[in-house]
Amino acid sequence: MVYNKSIKALALAASAFAAFSATSAMAEDAAPKDFTVTGSVGLVSDYRFRGVSQSDRRAAIQGGATVTHKSGVYASFWGSNLAGWGQFGGSNMELDLIAGYSKAVGPVTVDAGLTWYMYPGGSTITDFAEPYVKVSGAVGPVSLLAGVAYAPKQAALGNYSNTPYSKGQAQDNTYVWADGSYVVPNVKVKLKSHLGYSKGNPGLGPNGTSVTPTGSYMDWSLGAERTFGPITLGISYIDTDISTTKAAYLQPNFSVQGGSRAGQSIAGGTTVLSLTAAF
Secondary structure (H helix, E strand, C coil): CHHHHHHHHHHHHHHHHHHHHHHHHHHHHHCCCCEEEEEEEEEECCCEECCEECECCCCEEEEEEEEEECCCEEEEEEEEECECCCCCCCCCEEEEEEEEEEEEECCEEEEEEEEEEECCCCCCCCCEEEEEEEEEEEECCEEEEEEEEEEEEEHHHCCCCCCCCCCCCCEEEEEEEEEEEEEECCCCEEEEEEEEEEECCCCCCCCCCCCCCCCEEEEEEEEEEEEECCEEEEEEEEEECCCHHHHHHHCCCCECCCCCCCCCECCCCEEEEEEEEEC
């Protein structure tokens, strides 16, 4: 009897604790949160930055996280492995530190901030800062975004391909882009498009790369993705208008280094597959 009473008492205590926990969780969910944290980790078959491969047309692991305050201020980081293109050195990793402010203004959202591109342990003069402004909104079922990123004159963006090494050499860079997306009803597949234009250093920088390797060029992509809970599967076709002739003076940097694809352009059209998990 004592045993049965103990069991009943424990059961009642457990039920009470569960009810209290559920009530507390509901109260926490109902209460406004000052900060929210989101993030993702993923695998892509090729890391393309503005149309140009940063992973030697090979796979890359990528991930990051963002902390957002209810005021609209946010801070985030994002990283990816690198290969091939130039000599970043160190851990051959890109680490982006980002801070900005986003606010709804009527039917659109304005987002302004700054990205600091870092290459931990890499070659001398590789890091650079790039402020940006983005405006997004919807026209019916279509989501649209337009943005401009302007990196002021910095040594990491300078042209060192045909000039003596000098810490005083610096150039700027401009990138303008537009994105569009549409979710197909019922099947819940998101169709995506991107068009970008780069203008800046017409040559190789101090680490053997360049944000705008041919001075100016366009990149574009068309793709689709489908989300299953926290998992998103994606496929995109990415290309640029950088021809073999335009890229000739950038060789051998501007081609795949070794393997069965050796010599292929790292800016040529390709299909990129992605698998991403959000949290």
